[in-house]
Every structure is written in C-alpha cells, then in structure tokens.
Amino acid sequence: MAVMTTNLAELKKMVSEKQGDFQPAKKWDYAPMFVPVQTEGRPVLRVERRQDFMDRSLGQWRTKIVARVGGIALGVAALALLAFNVFLAAGAALAAGWVYGAYKRESFFFDIVNKRREIMEGT
Numbered sequence: 001m002a003v004m005t006t007n008l009a010e011l012k013k014m015v016s017e018k019q020g021d022f023q024p025a026k027k028w029d030y031a032p033m034f035v036p037v038q039t040e041g042r043p044v045l046r047v048e049r050r051q052d053f054m055d056r057s058l059g060q061w062r063t064k065i066v067a068r069v070g071g072i073a074l075g076v077a078a079l080a081l082l083a084f085n086v087f088l089a090a091g092a093a094l095a096a097g098w099v100y101g102a103y104k105r106e107s108f109f110f111d112i113v114n115k116r117r118e119i120m121e122g123t
Helices: 008-017 050-081 086-113
Strands: none
Touching: 050 086
16 A cells, blocks of 8 residues: 655645635534523623612512502592492592502512522622
C-alpha cells in the first residue's frame, strides 16, 4: 500500500482550490437550557429591594382589609335600603359587588401569588 506524503504548502494549495466546496458554518442561536435568551426585550426576572416589596405588600394588605369591610358594609346597606328605595339599594349593591371584587383581586395576589413567589435574598 502506497503512502502519500505532503507538506503544509501543498495542503494550503489544496484548500484554496477547494474553497468553493466548503460550506459556511451554520449559525445557531445559542440558547442555554435553563436561561432564556430570546425574551424579546423583556426582562427575565425582576429584582426589587426588600423595602419596595414591603411597601407594595402593605398597600395590598391594607386594600384587602378595607375592601372586605367595605364590601360587607355596602351589602348590609343595600339590604337596609331595599325597604326605602330600590334604586339606592341597587346602587349600593353594585358598589358592594365592585368593592368585594377589589377584595378578591387583592386577596388573590396577596395570598396566592406571593405565597408561591420565590424570594432570593442577598445579604
């Protein structure tokens, strides 16, 4: 079996002759497994200070408590106004429903979303 020997100059000449046969390297979008890179300009996570979180949560808690009491009070007022004026009772009932909806919304975010929220604390 014959062995072919070559040198670096001959290899460079062979590569330059066959340059058209080589395909350009395919460009892949690098996407690691656990960190998304194609987020369309939106941040992947939001970092906030503890004080900002506490201020927002305190506002949600206050709104939740006031809306619960307000919804119950307006519901009782709607029942009391039913004996005097139907239109006032209907207005109070609509207001009670709106305020109770605000209570349920804040309760959902305060009790369910924040309980499942991952907190990564730094020292």
